Amino acid sequence: MTNMVILFTGAELLVNQLLFPAQDDQKSNPNVFVVGSTLQRLLNGAEDVGLFKEFQDGTMRGFTYANRESFKDFNGDGEGFLSDAECQYIIKHGLDTLRAKNEQHVPGYPKLKLYPGKSVVRRLQSKGVLIQYFPLHNKEDLxxxxxxxxxxxxxxxxxxxxxxxxxxxxxxxxxxxxxxxxxxxxxxxxxxxxxxxxxxxxxxxxxxxxxxxxxxxxxxxxxxxxxxxxxxxxxxxxxRKKAFEEPRAGFHGALGFNPVTGREEPVYPSSKxxxxxxxxxxxxxxxxxxxxxxxxxxxxxxxxxxxxxxxxxxxxxxxxxxxxxxxxxxxxxxxxxxxxxxxxxxxxxxxxxxxxxxxxxxxxxxxxxxxxxxxxxxxxxxxxxxxxxxxxxxxxxxxxxxxxxxxxxxxxxxxxxxxxxxxxxxxxxxxxxxxxxxxxxxxxxxxxxxxxxxxxxxxxxxxxxxxxxxxxxxxxxxxxxxxxxxxxxxxxxxxxxxxxxxxxxxxxxxxxxxxxxxxxxxxxxxxxxxxxxxxxxxxxxxxxxxxxxxxxxxxxxxxxxxxxxxxxxHIQVKLAKLDFDSLEALKKRVSTHLHMLWKYSVLNKTKHILKP
Structure with missing residues (x-):
């Protein structure tokens, strides 16, 4: 099962295997893995999945790791900034987005192919290799x-x-x-x-x-x-923009091109x-x-x-x-x-x-x-x-x-x-x-x-x-x-x-x-x-x-x-303010970029004139 750990760590997640006491019945000895994540990975994942958090001015804005200090309740290294539900959602997103890059088989299962662009975890789940996965209850919080x-x-x-x-x-x-x-x-x-x-x-x-x-x-x-x-x-x-849904587990079909995501995915003909x-x-x-x-x-x-x-x-x-x-x-x-x-x-x-x-x-x-x-x-x-x-x-x-x-x-x-x-x-x-x-x-x-x-x-x-x-x-x-x-x-x-x-x-x-x-x-x-x-x-x-x-x-x-x-x-006003700030920030970035291009162009022309 080491290969399973490699698959999970490909998403920069922490994996620990729980070892059951040995039994005669091998079916009673399941391979159980506890998947977690570092705080750094969770914060980066919060930006990847598009979480909105409260800003210092009271508005809700898309979280970015670069501006993390500007968000309310972000103290120190960010411990406690994300809720339990947000953490496990980020970890699940990391597992669901594990994809096979090339057509290959699951290690140890030569007949089980991994299609390019297909979700690895969902493929394992649909074929019964991965029996179930779920977030554990937090006893104190519960x-x-x-x-x-x-x-x-x-x-x-x-x-x-x-x-x-x-x-x-x-x-x-x-x-x-x-x-x-x-x-x-x-x-x-x-x-x-x-x-x-x-x-x-x-x-x-x-x-x-x-x-x-x-x-x-x-x-x-x-x-x-x-x-x-x-x-x-x-x-x-x-x-918050809704993430594009993955093909459901157990979905089979010929590989096709998804024009929205740009990925190869199993498709089901509309006629069928x-x-x-x-x-x-x-x-x-x-x-x-x-x-x-x-x-x-x-x-x-x-x-x-x-x-x-x-x-x-x-x-x-x-x-x-x-x-x-x-x-x-x-x-x-x-x-x-x-x-x-x-x-x-x-x-x-x-x-x-x-x-x-x-x-x-x-x-x-x-x-x-x-x-x-x-x-x-x-x-x-x-x-x-x-x-x-x-x-x-x-x-x-x-x-x-x-x-x-x-x-x-x-x-x-x-x-x-x-x-x-x-x-x-x-x-x-x-x-x-x-x-x-x-x-x-x-x-x-x-x-x-x-x-x-x-x-x-x-x-x-x-x-x-x-x-x-x-x-x-x-x-x-x-x-x-x-x-x-x-x-x-x-x-x-x-x-x-x-x-x-x-x-x-x-x-x-x-x-x-x-x-x-x-x-x-x-x-x-x-x-x-x-x-x-x-x-x-x-x-x-x-x-x-x-x-x-x-x-x-x-x-x-x-x-x-x-x-x-x-x-x-009052919420309409806050949403309009967020759109306005986003537009102004975009204009500022474009203006800065154009100014740098102009400055670079002028500098090149000056060097050309001064060149003997």
Whole structure:
């Protein structure tokens, strides 16, 4: 494995091999390397990856090693200047940018070729030579973060800066959004409780709440963009240019020229990609949607049977039976979402849009059918309440309690194995590596954002007929903060830091949902008996007026999005000042360069004149 060390040191990184006690089973003796870096290399790497840090004047500027003394908090040799997340991001960048210059094979693996321009680490990972690599938890920092984050119940904001220092901006932005979403739901929850209590028997008086719902869903997203920009600017990611992505691990194909990076990389012909989409992805999605609709119709058959049974013999048992079909359907929805996710990942690594579409249809199709085909607001309220409560209980069990229980069992097995191997020897780092190797791998924030997206849909689309929906989501998100924090600290391996300036495509997904919410709530208002009473003889006139109001509200929504700046004014000023300073610095460099050329030209001419 010496050659592996040479590969790593090619990135000027420090590598130390951990030696396990000898065992008869060679598979139980893995080659484990701890990769680190010198402070000098980290500071140079900070410039290479384009980190933004706070300057002495309070603005965020791209870090350069030459001007390091001009940055705030840079003291002495720079110890503590970079956060843990930034350090491990720089080290990972160094590993990911290791590339084979010439076509050769991996030492010790003559059949495993290294293609020119191909990432060495990703190649080793895709072929199973490199089983896994991950950043180790810092026990002291993790202990402090855990105490301030979730170990004590408090009605206060999360330590987002500490989360960002330890896990990086991508994860910190998710928890920032989760916190913001929870607080934004409080007004709707406070209004929803008395509205629900006073209108318990009257399911049709939901017009005012629907109007409030429309305004809330629009303002909610516009204000979040400003909050997101404020966080991203303070973390130095708002103006940072996104690095070009590497070809994903396991990607195979003929070598081609990337016109952007100027490198040779494996390419996949667009014709094959289109065939894969139309012959595999599209039929698969259509088949899953058909199964989803089929399950929905089975649910309605069960629902009608339960209602008829109750009407024939109303008692406590049959009244409880009314909720059984919805509970079973909610469980089936969660199972289908999970199976679809696994199938989509098996077929393609880029299945997020299809997963999002399937989850939306699977979760909301029955509610749309009840609301606009059956027009049964009593059943809509019951179904929404059952779906919300059941899905939240299942999510908490699947995301927190079950992984924690499994992790505890793994930890006990690892402790026993380490005691059997090492006896009385104290090898804390080796034991930590073994423990964290057995932990689950965090697959990113997609599932976490997806859960919040679906909850936002339940609230914005149909909470006017069930005002307690916001209350349930607030309670869910409060427990979600603690359960997600716990699993990030003690259930999952520490994920690699990912710089982020916003929540990415999820902003578009939430905005799309808010547009659907406008149409849905307007349609629900049109179905209200109070509104229908004003148009007893003309349904056409009612439809035209509802459509006109819907267009006005959509226009208002887009005007509001245009009027409210995505970036606060004081941050816009700082960004403009940074652009101005950069332009002035460029002009100064160009002027100095031209002056030196002119001086050199004049000097040469003078020498020529004075030459005898």
């Amino acid at each position: 202990k402090r973060l855990s105490f301030s984050w979730y170990k004590k119940f408090k009605l206060s904001f999360q330590p987002l800066d500490d989360i960002r220092h330890y896990f990086g901006e991508g994860l910190a932005l998710y928890f920032g959004f989760l916190e913001y979403f929870t607080f934004a739901l409080v007004p709707m929850a406070l209004i929803g409780i008395p509205y629900y209590l006073f209108d318990w028997e009257d399911y049709d008086k939901y017009v005012l709440f629907a109007v409030f719902n429309l305004v809330w869903s629009t303002v909610f997203l516009e204000v979040w963009k400003r909050c997101s920009a404020t966080l991203a600017y303070g973390w130095g990611t708002l103006s 990609r289109q065939l894969r989409i139309y012959l595999v992805s599209v039929p698969f999605v259509l088949l899953c949607l058909y199964l989803s609709f089929y399950v929905m119709m089975v649910y309605f058959d069960m629902e009608f049977w339960a209602i008829n049974t109750y009407h024939e013999n109303p008692n406590i048992a049959t009244s409880i039976l009314l909720f059984v079909p919805s509970i079973i359907y909610a469980v089936v929805i969660e199972i289908m979402n999970l199976l679809y996710r696994c199938a989509a990942e098996f077929l393609t690594d880029w299945g997020e849009p299809e997963i999002l579409l399937f989850n939306f249809v699977n979760c909301f199709a029955s509610l749309f059918y009840i609301a606009f085909v059956m027009q049964n607001m009593v059943l809509l309220r019951q179904s929404l309440a059952t779906l919300l409560i059941t899905s939240q209980i299942l999510n908490q069990v699947m995301e927190a309690f079950l992984p924690y229980w499994l992790q505890r069992r793994r930890n006990k097995k690892v402790h026993k194995r380490m005691r059997r191997l090492m006896g009385d020897k104290e090898l804390p780092l080796l034991g930590q590596v073994q423990l964290e190797t057995e932990m689950n791998t965090y697959l990113g924030t997609f599932d976490d954002y997806l859960e919040q997206f679906l909850l936002f849909g339940y609230v914005s689309l149909f909470s006017c007929v069930y005002p307690l929906a916001a209350v349930l989501v607030v309670l869910n998100n409060i427990t979600e903060v603690y359960s997600d924090a716990f699993k990030m600290c003690h259930v999952f391996k520490r994920p690699f830091s990912e710089p982020a300036a916003n929540i990415g495509v999820w902003q578009l997904a939430f905005e799309t949902m808010s547009i659907i919410a406008v149409v849905t709530n307007c349609a629900l208002i049109g179905l209200s008996p109070q509104v229908k009473a004003y148009f007893p003889e003309s349904d056409t006139q009612l439809i035209l007026i509802v459509v006109a109001i819907e267009h006005v509200l959509l226009a208002f929504k887009f005007i509001l999005a245009f009027v409210i700046p995505d970036v606060p004014k």
